[in-house]
Amino acid sequence: MKTTFIQTKLWPFLCSLKLAIVLASAATLVVMAGSLLILSKPELFAMMDSMTLSLWLDQVASRSPLLTGWVPLAGLLLGLLFLNTLCCFIDWALAIRSRWRKSGEYLIHLGFILLVVAYFWGSMAGFRSEGNQVFVGQTVALKLPGMYLRLEAFQPIIGQSGRPMDMLNSLVLLKGDTEVARAQVRINHPLTWQGLVVLPASFGRTFAGYQPAGPGGARGEPVYKTYSLLTANYDPGAGLALAGGIAMGAGVLLALVSFYRKRARGERPEID
Amino acid sequence: MVNMLQAPLLYAAFGTYLLAVLLYLCHLLLRKPWLWRSALTLVISGFCLQSLCLGLRWVDAGYLPVTNLFGTQFFFSWALAATYLYFELRYRIHAAGLFVMFCNLLLLGSALPRDPAIPPLIPALDTPLFTLHVAFSFGGYAFFAMAFSMGVLYLLQRRMQSGLLPDLALLRKVNEEAVFLGFCLFTLCMILGSIWAYVAWGYYFSWNIKGIWSALVWLFYGGMCHAKFVRRWQGSGYALLSIAGFGIVLFTYLGIGLLMSSNHPLD
Incomplete structure (x- = not known):
């Protein structure tokens, strides 16, 4: 019974395209609104590039949670988008024999997954030292x-x-x-x-x-x-980030080839 | 040599584009095939003149000259013309791509009074990563401008059912293709920009306003590449998203570059 629920409801929801769109839209709106504060509150945000994100959240953002709360909220939404992308990628990889034509698109997904992991790793275990x-x-x-x-x-x-x-x-x-x-x-x-x-x-x-x-x-x-x-x-995640960038770049090139082949065959995007 | 040729080439390209736009407008009213053929010939001629000017400036400078507002306007205008030609030659969209040509005229026209002198290259920009980052960025922006144009026309056509505009299916197809190609180029721009940031600053993502909004552009159009598969977002919804997306692009390029303090100043 539990397996059926996971297979029929939970997993499709976690892999859902609509969930990706909702999360990406929500993250976009949150960052859009929050970024307007960056220029008006330089005492809070100007140091973000001088220290790792985890240190900034701990030492600076914690002093003004109301003004900086959009950063962890955006992080949470991007974290959920990361989970959604990961599930989507696993779902594709499990059926790669029949869906290999989408390799380009899923390499871009893999690149995004690696970049999020790399950034999180670098934020937690890295440091920045200037001057x-x-x-x-x-x-x-x-x-x-x-x-x-x-x-x-x-x-x-x-x-x-x-x-x-x-x-x-x-x-x-x-x-x-x-x-x-x-x-x-x-x-x-x-x-x-x-x-x-x-x-x-x-x-x-x-x-x-x-x-x-x-x-x-x-x-x-x-x-x-x-x-x-x-x-x-x-930044211990820098190498992983580079691997993510390479995966994403290769994915873009493959997706372009695949796109033109599909268009040449007259295929239209499938409808969900 | 370059200084002597530059101004005539620039003005000739602008004049040729202007005439092409006028002919396309006439074609909208009169529907004569020779009008769009002449207009297309003029766009190709203007593009060749502009390409020659860009090539001469590049050779003279020793780097892609896009380090100030004149340079970026000129290059963006060139990318818009290239995008227009791509869709015109592929789909025969004729006057449907006029918005992109208007943008092109606006960019080139506002660049003409500016000083076209090429500034010396500062060492921080002396890397192929800079050239590729900027070229892919403006290539992506140009496709997003085309998507905006198609989005507006899609909404108009849906309301007017006019014989003057391409049918809805073609407008939707071109819009989707423009978003996809723009996203691909912008992804490459972001990857190369991140690698460059790492070797120049020691981190690959900056929390500067420009970095954040560039990530937003990427996220937004990444979402759009998914939205075309959802029935509710096809057609009018997708057209509206294309319009909103271009608003984000304009703010990221001009709003932040000119009005705000960022690590990507335009002037």
Whole structure:
């Protein structure tokens, strides 16, 4: 009796197309309304990219639940949409022999599933760390236990207008005393290692004393030390997110091929 | 060389499109085949001129020049013309796609008085991911504009039953195809944008207003790709969704780009 209810009512409901539309519409409306608050309340929302979502919910959103409540609500709706998509994908996979022509569309579903899992994983187990001040030759500890970053060389690239254009950082990533990665990090070229991503954010200089006094006893020129400001984020779900993106991209290409083949055969969308 | 050719090419493309739209309007009233054939020839000519201009600007800059408002308007207009040509050559929609050509004229016309100079490329944009992200984005927007056009005409045709417009079945078919193709291109835009965000900022989804609304555009049209299978949402419902969807697209591109502070500024 229980099995029959699951097979005839619950499972079809969980896989339902209409449920997907209702959840996607509800999530769209909630985020639309909520996003209007983002610009009017920068003290609450401006930091969302500087920390993981779970940390933001814990440290910032909890202070103003009324103004930030749309974020967990949208998360809940997207979570339900994730479950619906997962059930839909499993339902397709179980009948793949007769429904393989829809592989493109379901690869897009799989991509969405992987992306949601990856984002949740990264939010829960990752961290974001901005403005790490590192001098040339200095080794700093990262938030990941046992991991260190050493800046071996730094060269800012200044444009003709005097505006900084790029920052060349020769970086070494260490696990204890062992080197695990080495890269020249600049804009759009980060150092990546097992979910850790290190990239340049800015640079500056700090006063480091004076040059030795001259023969007349006059004080020497001031000396400045240049430092690099680095962002070091850790997202264990980044690889899974990339896999989701690849699945989605492949799904789009397959769906396009399938779409034109169907149109060539004169098939119309089936009616639910 | 490019500076010398750019203005004449731009104005020639605009003039050609304008004449094409006028001929299509005449065709709506007079129903003479030579009118739409001439109009189509003009659209193709205008598109060739605009493509040549885009190609010259691209070669001159060394990157796809879409880093300011002029560049994005010009590229969006080119994508709209390409979309129109695709549907015209495939389905012979003639004047039914006029809205897209009006959008094209509006974009190109408002871009003409702006400074077409190509700004130097900042290192953050110096990546193929930028080119692909922007190209797929405007390709998707152009298809969504076509879907909007088909949605409006579907509702009009349902009420008027006019012989001047394509039948409801064709309008629905083109609308669905435009939404599907737009969704596919926009998905690729989002994937490439996310990869670029990860290598540039260290995270692949930004809670910036532009990132959020781009995700909304994707979610909305993803929902529409499902809605076409539900009887209640076929026909008029789908047409209304196409109109609403384009409202979201316009807000995401122009509303946020021009009126709000975001990580995708237009000017």
